[in-house]
Structures are given as structure tokens and as C-alpha cells.
Amino acid sequence: MSLVTDSPVHSSSSDDFASYLDAQLGSGSTGTSGSSADDETDNESDHESERIKRRKAEKLEILEEPEGSTSREYSEQIVDSEQIVETNIKQDSCSHPGSFGGMCMRCGKSLEEKSGVTFGYIHKGLWLANDEIARLRKTDMKNLLRYKKLYLILDLDHTLLNSTSLAHISSDEEHLRGKVDSREDISKGSLFILEHMHTMTKLRPFVRTFLKEASEMFEMYIYTMGDRSYALEMAKLLDPKREYFHERVISRDDGTQRHQKGLDVVLGQESYVLILDDTEQAWTKHKDNLLLMERYHYFASSCQQFGFSCKSLSEMETDENEGDGALATVIGVLKRVHTIFFHELEDELAGRDVRQVLKTLRKEVLEGCKIIFSRVFPTHFPARQHQLWKMAEQLGATCTVDLDDSVTHVVATDAGTEKSRWAVKEKKSLVHPRWIEASYYFWKRQPEESFSVDQKASS
Amino acid sequence: MFFHIVLERNMQLHPRFFGRNLRDNLVAKLMKDVEGTCSGRHGFVVAITGIENIGKGLIREGTGYVTFPVKYQCVVFRPFKGEILEAVVTMVNKMGFFAEAGPVQIFVSNHLIPDDMEFQSGDMPNYTTSDGSVKIQKDSEVRLKIIGTRVDATEIFCIGTIKDDFLGVINDPAAA
Numbered sequence: 143m144s145l146v147t148d149s150p151v152h153s154s155s156s157d158d159f160a161s162y163l164d165a166q167l168g169s170g171s172t173g174t175s176g177s178s179a180d181d182e183t184d185n186e187s188d189h190e191s192e193r194i195k196r197r198k199a200e201k202l203e204i205l206e207e208p209e210g211s212t213s214r215e216y217s218e219q220i221v222d223s224e225q226i227v228e229t230n231i232k233q234d235s236c237s238h239p240g241s242f243g244g245m246c247m248r249c250g251k252s253l254e255e256k257s258g259v260t261f262g263y264i265h266k267g268l269w270l271a272n273d274e275i276a277r278l279r280k281t282d283m284k285n286l287l288r289y290k291k292l293y294l295i296l297d298l299d300h301t302l303l304n305s306t307s308l309a310h311i312s313s314d315e316e317h318l319r320g321k322v323d324s325r326e327d328i329s330k331g332s333l334f335i336l337e338h339m340h341t342m343t344k345l346r347p348f349v350r351t352f353l354k355e356a357s358e359m360f361e362m363y364i365y366t367m368g369d370r371s372y373a374l375e376m377a378k379l380l381d382p383k384r385e386y387f388h389e390r391v392i393s394r395d396d397g398t399q400r401h402q403k404g405l406d407v408v409l410g411q412e413s414y415v416l417i418l419d420d421t422e423q424a425w426t427k428h429k430d431n432l433l434l435m436e437r438y439h440y441f442a443s444s445c446q447q448f449g450f451s452c453k454s455l456s457e458m459e460t461d462e463n464e465g466d467g468a469l470a471t472v473i474g475v476l477k478r479v480h481t482i483f484f485h486e487l488e489d490e491l492a493g494r495d496v497r498q499v500l501k502t503l504r505k506e507v508l509e510g511c512k513i514i515f516s517r518v519f520p521t522h523f524p525a526r527q528h529q530l531w532k533m534a535e536q537l538g539a540t541c542t543v544d545l546d547d548s549v550t551h552v553v554a555t556d557a558g559t560e561k562s563r564w565a566v567k568e569k570k571s572l573v574h575p576r577w578i579e580a581s582y583y584f585w586k587r588q589p590e591e592s593f594s595v596d597q598k599a600s601s
Numbered sequence: 602m603f604f605h606i607v608l609e610r611n612m613q614l615h616p617r618f619f620g621r622n623l624r625d626n627l628v629a630k631l632m633k634d635v636e637g638t639c640s641g642r643h644g645f646v647v648a649i650t651g652i653e654n655i656g657k658g659l660i661r662e663g664t665g666y667v668t669f670p671v672k673y674q675c676v677v678f679r680p681f682k683g684e685i686l687e688a689v690v691t692m693v694n695k696m697g698f699f700a701e702a703g704p705v706q707i708f709v710s711n712h713l714i715p716d717d718m719e720f721q722s723g724d725m726p727n728y729t730t731s732d733g734s735v736k737i738q739k740d741s742e743v744r745l746k747i748i749g750t751r752v753d754a755t756e757i758f759c760i761g762t763i764k765d766d767f768l769g770v771i772n773d774p775a776a777a
């Protein structure tokens with residue numbers, strides 16, 4: 143672009159307008175109409191410059207003082223003077239369903255207070271009032287049910303993938319650097335380096351098939367405790383063609399509570415939402431929507447972080463099984479839930495609750511089992527409060543503290559306890575606590591013989 | 602709306618830029634500093650079109666920097682309430698759609714989309730009329746009316762509507 147001192151660009155109409163604008167802008171300033179002085183910062187400290195700065199600051203104050211408040215007024219004045227069409231909306235009757243950039247998204251009026259919930263993950267500056275959220279959920283639900291879809295919220299770390307800082311790559315993991323996939327065709331790879339984030343990420347086996355199949359049954363969200371930039375990078379790896387998530391990527395920067403994930407920022411009714419996450423504590427208010435995932439620890443640093451001293455999958459140069467790993471298992475469960483919800487329930491579609499379906503399905507896993515625990519809980523620990531007890535009950539088993547013939551399973555880590563020996567004598571199943579956990583994660587009663595209690599440890 | 606106006610700025614220049622090319626240096630720096638920025642008062646500075654006047658330089662003691670008051674002509678863009686704008690759709694979802702006109706971010710909520718246009722989710726979310734003849738999706742060009750503006754230091758936000766005559770899609774990428 144070339145510059146000319148004498149600009150020929152003046153067009154008469156815009157000039158008139160410009161001078162009008164100038165007049166408006168100039169009012170209240172130093173009198174040089176249409177000009178404003180903005181200064182660059184300087185860091186001098188001698189008296190002369192201090193004085194100048196002060197003077198300028200004063201001048202700037204005069205210029206800036208009316209800015210925030212009058213810029214709107216002045217635009218309105220212009221609108222009035224130009225007699226530009228008035229909007230049809232009656233401003234007083236507006237309930238202000240939400241705001242964008244501090245203005246009501248319906249009447250355009252500038253709102254003093256932000257109320258409701260922020261939806262920054264969808265667009266910066268977007269807020270929705272609670273009534274509007276409820277309204278949107280309702281209309282969206284109808285839309286979704288028509289396509290026979292539900293909502294699915296997906297956690298990232300340890301659920302769909304595992305990431306490590308490049309600095310934490312162990313010596314046994316160095317071999318990975320040679321195996322990193324190119325980002326040219328992300329959809330074909332599973333191990334990536336994100337140099338600018340100093341991160342190596344491994345996608346969980348089966349994740350591509352999982353997402354593809356799940357997308358046919360669900361409208362999907364990512365919801366991570368990672369920050370926004372991390373969330374978006376991971377979304378790019380999981381969804382390079384942007385088919386699955388669109389703007390539905392929620393990070394910890396977008397939640398309404400610290401260290402908690404909530405469905406309040408999800409525009410779906412709770413009775414149609416399923417959640418996959420490895421961290422139960424993140425969803426204290428929505429446990430009934432949760433399918434708890436077995437953690438995917440691929441990297442050594444991830445194992446260490448959770449206190450495992452064993453070699454990681456990466457160090458052993460192996461991985462979770464593609465065909466019957468956690469994601470392959472859970473897609474089966476999701477399909478089952480989906481089928482029951484849309485095809486097997488009798489009641490009105492709008493009244494159905496996916497949480498109920500999940501509960502019923504889970505209860506089938508250990509149906510008919512009567513479980514007694516033997517020295518699994520710490521002494522004086524209230525047994526009914528224990529994670530394993532609750533898990534077993536959720537799986538449909540009956541837990542008891544009274545040993546009688548109706549007991550089918552003794553859960554113990556030691557074959558030498560009185561109850562363990564009773565189990566062996568009475569030909570009852572004697573299983574390790576992991577049998578319950580495995581049945582829980584695999585949504586299937588696991589073969590007891592794979593979880594036998596070591597006899598040698600007893601004597 | 603675009604305006605051609607005169608603005609003033611105090612430019613600080615390092616002594617190494619003095620000499621024959623002083624003026625060019627000053628102008629180059631001005632362009633670099635000002636074009637593409639936004640001010641709450643004037644809107645978005647699109648381009649500098651000319652220099653009106655360069656005032657007397659004031660030497661800063663100690664550093665040797667010189668401050669020049671520069672008056673320049675520039676084209677600014679600032680949306681106004683009631684103005685009709687053409688914008689490109691950047692995102693469509695159940696709440697409505699977002700569009701951009703240069704540096705301006707516009708939100709058209711579903712309250713301000715004609716009632717006969719319904720939201721369709723899927724790979725390419727869109728608003729479509731019941732007969733399927735009109736569709737708004739990402740990259741569509743739309744004509745909309747501004748009903749609210751806010752100009753921040755760096756950004757311009759607008760609320761727009763297409764619920765009026767002659768507003769809506771002007772170019773459908775799907776049909777092309």
C-alpha cells in the first residue's frame with residue numbers, strides 16, 4: 143500500500159458522516175476535532191518526561207472519560223439522526239434469555255449484569271439464563287429423540303487417551319520417539335507428539351471405532367479437567383475431520399465449579415445423558431449417569447502418578463487389547479442401553495430415563511449372587527460404606543455379614559481365614575475382591591476361577 | 602459502516618530511524634501499530650490512507666527518543682444499531698449462529714431466526730426452512746441487521762437478526 147500525503151479518498155457522503163462523527167467525538171475533548179491522541183508507553187523517569195506524561199495523562203483522561211458510557215449513546219444518536227429503522231422488538235417485554243458480549247441476544251439491549259450460566263466453550267462472551275437453558279434442552283431433546291440419539295459425555299485422560307509430558311518419558315520409553323505417527327493423516331495414527339505443548343499422547347486402542355459407532359447413537363461432548371488449549375488439541379487428534387464434537391468441547395476453564403464436572407453446561411436433559419469417565423469424584427452430582435471406566439495408563443509417568451510401581455504398557459512395549467479392551471467393552475454396553483431405551487421400554491419416550499436403564503443393566507451383572515466379605519475391609523470400617531460393598535450391590539448382588547448356606551461367594555484376599563476355609567469346604571466360590579471390580583468394569587460376571595485366592599499365601 | 606476519519610497519535614521513534622527516511626520510518630511504524638487494532642470510540646482501523654500532518658518532535662531526555670504527534674487519515678469500520686451487514690457464518694448450533702464481518706463477531710440467536718427455519722443437528726449443523734429451500738450453515742453468507750453493538754478495546758460484538766424482510770442467506774455454499 144502506498145501512502146500519499148494528500149489523500150484523494152474523500153468521498154463526499156462519507157465525509158459528511160465523518161465530520162459528523164468528528165464533531166461528536168470531538169465534543170468534550172481538547173478541541174482538535176476528530177483527533178484523539180493515544181500514547182505509547184514509555185519508561186522514562188526524569189522530571190521533564192514525568193511532567194509531559196502527567197499532562198498527557200490529563201489529556202487522555204479527558205478523552206477517555208466519556209468513552210465507555212457515551213460510545214453507545216453516540217451510536218444511538220447517530221441511529222436516531224439517520225432515522226434508521228427501529229427494531230420491531232419491544233424492549234421492555236423481553237425476558238433477556240441470554241447475552242452475547244454483554245448484550246441481550248434477543249433485544250440487543252446492553253445488560254448490566256450477567257446472569258445464568260456462561261457457555262464460553264461454545265463462544266466467548268456467551269451466557270444463557272436458566273429458563274433459556276431449560277427451553278433449549280427441551281426443544282433439543284425432541285430433535286434428538288427423533289433421530290434416536292442420546293447424549294454422551296466423554297472424559298479424555300485415562301478414558302479415551304493417555305498423555306505424558308515429554309520431560310517425563312522414562313528411559314524404557316525412549317523407543318516411542320521412533321514410533322510417533324505423522325500428523326499429516328491424524329486419523330490413521332494413535333501416538334502423537336505435540337511439540338508446542340511438550341506432550342506425547344497415546345490414543346486408547348479401539349477409540350476410532352468407538353467414536354464412530356457411538357456417534358450414531360449419541361450427540362457427543364468432550365469434558366476434561368485439562369485446560370482449554372489441551373482439550374482442543376486432543377479433540378483434533380480424536381476428531382480430525384470435525385465430525386463428532388463440533389463446539390462441544392468443555393474444559394476445566396468452562397465449568398462452573400472447581401474440581402467438579404457438571405451437566406449444567408451441557409445442553410441436554412439429565413435423563414438422556416450418559417457419561418464415560420475414570421474419575422467418579424468429578425461427578426458427585428451425576429453418579430447415576432456415569433459409566434466408570436478402568437483407567438488407561440499407557441505411559442510410565444501416568445502409572446507413577448497413581449502410585450503403581452510396575453512397568454507401564456509403553457515400557458513393556460505392549461498395549462490394551464483392541465478387540466476386548468475397555469472401549470470395546472463399553473461400546474457394547476452403550477449399544478445395549480440405547481436399544482433398551484428406544485426399543486424395549488414401554489412407557490412414553492419423553493418420560494424415559496437413561497439412568498434407570500443403566501441401573502437395571504448393571505443389576506443384571508451379579509444377579510443371584512450372595513456375597514460375604516472376609517477381612518477385606520479395615521477393622522471397624524463400616525462395611526456398607528465400602529466401595530466394594532456398594533459396587534457389588536449396584537451389580538445386583540446381595541451383600542451380607544451373616545454366614546449361612548445362602549451365601550454363594552466369599553470375597554477374600556487370604557485363603558486362610560475362617561470364612562475362606564468354610565467356602566472351600568462347602569464348595570462355595572472363593573474369589574479375590576478384583577472379581578467384583580472386573581465384573582463392574584466389564585459389565586459382565588467374570589469367571590470365578592480367574593480370580594481365585596492364592597492358597598499358598600494362607601498357611 | 603466504514604468511515605474515513607482523521608486520528609492523531611503520538612509516535613515515539615528511536616534515534617536510529619532519523620535522517621533522510623525519517624518520514625517513511627514514522628509512517629511504516631504507524632501502520633504497523635495502528636492497522637488492525639480496535640478502539641472503543643472509533644471501531645476497527647482498517648487502513649491508513651494518508652498523513653495529514655506530522656508535528657514537531659519532542660526529544661526525550663536521557664534516551665534520545667523523539668515523540669512526534671502524527672495526524673493521519675484512516676478508514677475505520679464500526680457497526681451501528683439498525684445497520685444491515687453482510688457476514689459469513691462461522692458456527693451453527695442449537696442456540697443460533699455466529700457470523701463474522703471482518704473483525705466483528707455477530708450472534709444471531711434462534712429467537713431472531715425466522716420461525717419457519719428449524720435447527721438440524723448432524724455432521725453439518727444448520728437451520729433450514731421446512732421446504733428445504735433455504736439453509737444456513739457454516740460458511741454461508743448472510744445479510745443481517747444489527748440490533749446491538751459493543752466495541753471493546755480489541756473486539757467488536759454485535760447482536761444480529763435475520764427476522765425481517767430481505768434478510769437471510771445471500772449465498773449458500775451447499776448449493777454452489
Ligand SMILES: [Mg+2]
Pocket residue numbers: 297298299300301419420421
Ligand atoms: Mg480422566
Ligand SMILES: [Zn+2]
Pocket residue numbers: 236237238239246247248249250251
Ligand atoms: Zn432482552
